[in-house]
Amino acid sequence: MVPRKTTTRARLISTAAELFRRQGYAQTGVNQIIQEANATSGSFYHFFPAKEDLLLAVVDHIAEIFDTGIFSPAADRSHDPIEEIFTIFDLYRQQLNNGGFTFGSPMVSLSAEVSENHPQVRARLAEVFASWSGRIEGLLRRAGNRLPPSLDHMGLAQLVVCTIEGAVLGARLNRSLAPFDAAIAQLRTYFDLLEHRMGAAAVAPAGRPVPATSPQTADWRSW
């Protein structure tokens, strides 16, 4: 009994997530969700007394997809905190590419659609974005003295998250990953300059920067 209920609930959530993405939250009727999820009205209202309860579950579902599909694999693949940040971008990019520029947009679309009229969902979305910023901030702190000590780690993390969200929007509008790639390349240059600043703190007598450990820092010198 319990597994079956769990499956119906999961099916309702993933069906709703897809419908919300495609046609928006307001435009998606409960009946369509029930029908496409092959569920019953009884089970729907058992799990989700109000449509907004489903919306909250969809937000959590999307956050989980990001965790298992992007953040966790990036952590597994990277041993360097700054590389882990750029691996997150790479994996996000792959998902965007595979999904025909629609992946990732559920969060942006829902934010744009519901932030005026659904305060509880708005707060939950803000929490999810904050958890992403917090994760990036943690990675920046782990980079230690490769970054300037006076760096606003949380501020840079917020720039990263804002940039990605804006870049996803740009990629969708232009049906091209070019805006996303351009934004990431610029973030890379910014990171390289921040790292280089630490390298340059110990300037050799001839005025040449001390060789740095990061391959990116090496790249930037020929930039």
Added chain:
Amino acid sequence: MVPRKTTTRARLISTAAELFRRQGYAQTGVNQIIQEANATSGSFYHFFPAKEDLLLAVVDHIAEIFDTGIFSPAADRSHDPIEEIFTIFDLYRQQLNNGGFTFGSPMVSLSAEVSENHPQVRARLAEVFASWSGRIEGLLRRAGNRLPPSLDHMGLAQLVVCTIEGAVLGARLNRSLAPFDAAIAQLRTYFDLLEHRMGAAAVAPAGRPVPATSPQTADWRSW
């Protein structure tokens, strides 16, 4: 006769822009627009044979608001191209603040809502964003040798536009300008580092950077 018609058309557009912002495009019925704009169904369909025609006019209307309310005043107030970019941010911030975190979002909201199902509107929105990036790119080029010659000017312009769009979303979600301010502060640091790199190209024998002309570059040295 002509001015009256023009006024009705303008009223339909600004009413629709506000309704689309508040409740979304799909959720806004033509009848509600006609009623709130104090117009008639005849005049509506005279100006806008289809609801999508109105949507295109709304996109142009919002683009015009950005031109007259942000880009033109920023150009008037600034004599320095890089300062003009940051004046654009300041004016945008003021609008966000005055509008209770809703200004600016029509473009983001419409992009999120219509980019899947309205290819013509998606293309128009992409043009508007491209015109903004192009404007920023022009300012970056005007900064001349204050920025590295190998800089991807268009790429940096795209980063700027992506960041702002993402930051607006963050400000709305958090009901706070903090994410917007954090993102802008980081962009400022990035610009300062790019400018400093040009200053550092002529490193003094003692390893100290040659004093730079920009006040931002001066700030960054104590950063």
